[in-house]
Amino acid sequence: MIDLDRPSNCDECKKYSNGLCPSGCQSYIDNREVPYYLLVKQSDHAKHTVPIGIIVTTSGIPDAGLGTFALKKFKKNTFFGPYTGVKHRSNDRANDSGYAWTIEDIEGNVYNYVDANDPRRSNWLRYVNCPNKQENENLMAVQFNGELYYKTLRDIEAGEELFVYYGEEYAKALGIKPFEYPAESEQDSAPIIPPPMSISSFSRKRSTTSQKSYSNKKRKTKPTELGIREKQQQRVY
Numbered sequence: 221m222i223d224l225d226r227p228s229n230c231d232e233c234k235k236y237s238n239g240l241c242p243s244g245c246q247s248y249i250d251n252r253e254v255p256y257y258l259l260v261k262q263s264d265h266a267k268h269t270v271p272i273g274i275i276v277t278t279s280g281i282p283d284a285g286l287g288t289f290a291l292k293k294f295k296k297n298t299f300f301g302p303y304t305g306v307k308h309r310s311n312d313r314a315n316d317s318g319y320a321w322t323i324e325d326i327e328g329n330v331y332n333y334v335d336a337n338d339p340r341r342s343n344w345l346r347y348v349n350c351p352n353k354q355e356n357e358n359l360m361a362v363q364f365n366g367e368l369y370y371k372t373l374r375d376i377e378a379g380e381e382l383f384v385y386y387g388e389e390y391a392k393a394l395g396i397k398p399f400e401y402p403a404e405s406e407q408d409s410a411p412i413i414p415p416p417m418s419i420s421s422f423s424r425k426r427s428t429t430s431q432k433s434y435s436n437k438k439r440k441t442k443p444t445e446l447g448i449r450e451k452q453q454q455r456v457y
């Protein structure tokens with residue numbers, strides 16, 4: 221379960237709380253638990269963790285492999301996760317993965333990677349693709365208590381593919397023009413409360429590329445919600 225013991229302010233109503241917004245602006249959808257030993261094919265573990273209302277199937281992006289789609293409406297500010305995988309400190313391994321996010325401390329220093337390369341040891345969030353266009357972005361990676369979650373940036377309708385921006389360098393490697401985000405306004409960047417959590421960044425690697433490290437800090441972050449600071453997207457190849 222999500223650990224909501226870090227106080228922060230809701231980005232919608234600005235109410236201060238120790239977890240999900242007390243006014244109900246935010247909601248959380250847990251991963252489905254799958255007893256590993258029950259699976260006929262253990263390599264399918266990640267696919268079996270898909271929660272109700274989501275399906276993993278062929279992406280709408282040609283040649284992108286699998287993707288994730290909403291089977292029902294999900295409201296803005298819904299949190300999915302956590303993103304599971306093997307945690308390690310090896311930049312090289314993360315570089316090789318294609319499925320690793322960085323976990324960072326409050327200073328923005330990477331102290332861990334959560335690497336979903338192995339579907340037997342990860343979950344459905346590994347199948348979320350990167351949008352080709354900014355207008356298709358509907359999820360954002362955020363870190364809370366050292367774990368990674370995906371937050372809906374707007375209402376997502378049934379039938380829509382879920383997309384999370386992988387960050388500038390990963391996007392470039394995929395042939396996607398890097399997205400641009402407005403600078404934080406003074407109001408947005410005003411400290412509502414002391415930062416309760418570390419920031420983290422997604423680090424992923426595209427398996428088809430040669431080993432190369434990308435570090436993208438361009439995405440402007442907003443202050444906290446849920447005790448979560450939005451991740452500066454970063455993936456490592």
Ligand SMILES: C[S@@+](CC[C@H](N)C(=O)[O-])C[C@H]1O[C@@H](n2cnc3c(N)ncnc32)[C@H](O)[C@@H]1O
Nearest residue numbers: 284285286319346347348349350351352394426
């Ligand atoms: C984290 S995986 C996403 C799940 C992947 N589609 C799968 O089937 O396992 C990232 C990989 O998906 C593919 N991918 C994701 N977004 C893409 C995009 N916009 N265009 C092309 N390929 C994409 C690339 O191969 C990328 O390295």
